[in-house]
Amino acid sequence: GENVEQHPSTLSVQEGDSAVIKCTYSDSASNYFPWYKQELGKRPQLIIDIRSNVGEKKDQRIAVTLNKTAKHFSLHITETQPEDSAVYFCAAGASYDKVIFGPGTSLSVIP
């Protein structure tokens, strides 16, 4: 089955700097890679996703890149703000099917 690893487990950045979170996956059949943001006490919220027919996707300050050959994908947050502080989870799976989550990255943005 699918196995997803995520690094770093914790990340602290100064407000305005960029943050990068990296994930690797094991199942070459996976073709769907969502990213979730979870604030304390709240449900995971889908913030961006990418599919295997795309190498990069951007939405305002957030971008995700995918390297299917190497089986890794990354989340990039630019111009970080204090409200970006949360736990971020990457996940991998097949469209129309389950996704498996990475262990999470706790991001702190220091004002």
Next chain:
Amino acid sequence: SAVISQKPSRDICQRGTSLTIQCQVDSQVTMMFWYRQQPGQSLTLIATANQGSEATYESGFVIDKFPISRPNLTFSTLTVSNMSPEDSSIYLCSVEEAWEQYFGPGTRLTVT
């Protein structure tokens, strides 16, 4: 995106008892999923519940402990049976809509 609600939002239960968690969606969805999130941890998939078929359980989860019902395309239940303190966790339902997956608010379960 689909609006997902769960009941109860939280509960405190005695060991050895069972709790049924309900998940309601405001639109018809084919695939529903149940996850567990232990304190400070990631989300672990318990099972996939499709209407009209038996739930498919992930490794480490069994039907006797976590029976699931999926009577229609907008509703599902997860029962946590014969609870022990190790079952204390947040249980979340999730649905697949337009090829994306969304989560309910979760049920925080504490077993004493």
